[in-house]
Amino acid sequence: MYITILIITSLTLLIVLGFSYLEIRRQTKPRIKIYFPDGSTRASYKAKEETNVTLHIKNSGRLTFPKPAATEMTLYIYAPTSFQLKKLEYGNKSETTVNDAPAGGIFRDMRYLSMTGTFDLFHQEEEVVTVLMQMPEKTGKYTIKVPVTSREGDLGIHELEIIVT
Numbered sequence: 001m002y003i004t005i006l007i008i009t010s011l012t013l014l015i016v017l018g019f020s021y022l023e024i025r026r027q028t029k030p031r032i033k034i035y036f037p038d039g040s041t042r043a044s045y046k047a048k049e050e051t052n053v054t055l056h057i058k059n060s061g062r063l064t065f066p067k068p069a070a071t072e073m074t075l076y077i078y079a080p081t082s083f084q085l086k087k088l089e090y091g092n093k094s095e096t097t098v099n100d101a102p103a104g105g106i107f108r109d110m111r112y113l114s115m116t117g118t119f120d121l122f123h124q125e126e127e128v129v130t131v132l133m134q135m136p137e138k139t140g141k142y143t144i145k146v147p148v149t150s151r152e153g154d155l156g157i158h159e160l161e162i163i164v165t
Contacts, residue, residue, distance in 0.1 A: 030070035030121070033060045034146050034158040044163040050086075050134040055146070055160070057129060059121035067123035070150040074117055075129070078110045078145040082136035088113040089130045106157070107145065139164050 036043045037054050045051055057075065061067045078101060079085055088095040095115055101107035119127055136142070142162045148155040 028066055028068050029152055030068045030150065030155060031060050032070060032121070032148050032155045032158070033058050034148070034160065036160070041159070042161040042163065044165055045135045047135055047139055047164050048137055050132070053131045053133055053162070055129045055131065056126055057121065057148075058126040059123060061123040068152060069120055069122045070148075070152060070155060071120045072117040072151045073119055073121065073155075074114065074149045076112045076114045076145075076147050077129075077131055078107050078112045078147070079133065080136070080142055081109055081111055082138065083111070083142070084134040085111055085113050085131065086134065087132040088115060089132075090115055090127060091119065093118060110145070135162075135164050 034055055034057050035041055037056060043053070045053075055077075057073075059070050077085070077088060085098045086096065093115070095113055098111050098113055101110040101112055113131065115129070121127060140163075142164060144160040144162055146158040146160065148158065
């Protein structure tokens with residue numbers, strides 16, 4: 001009888017400690033939002049147009065304490081191969097090396113530009129990134145994928161929609 005109560009109490013304590021640990025980890029991870037200048041995740045461009053696509057990256061944080069910073073952020077801009085990626089600018093830096101995405105997975109048939117470990121975002125701070133790209137010839141909806149990592153861990157894969165008219 002006492003052994004059963006001891007086992008049930010021990011298991012309950014382990015479960016409570018496990019959930020507490022997971023919640024603390026969730027609260028200490030930054031929350032990043034990526035959007036176009038108008039605040040949406042959808043933008044429209046003309047076919048074959050060479051344009052600067054501006055993205056805002058913001059550490060929106062949480063309403064409660066703590067308000068963690070995202071440090072040494074790495075950001076990739078993945079676009080379908082029908083887009084011609086030319087240059088990525090952020091702050092006073094520029095990146096022009098376009099790479100093919102690894103085969104398979106969600107990035108199949110995509111190319112990317114990257115910025116690695118170049119900036120930190122504190123609570124409610126924002127960085128503006130500009131991508132020079134030429135839009136595809138075909139009209140339609142295209143998805144741009146933006147995976148973000150930092151020293152604090154994976155901050156998600158953000159999806160933006162570009163409508164080519």
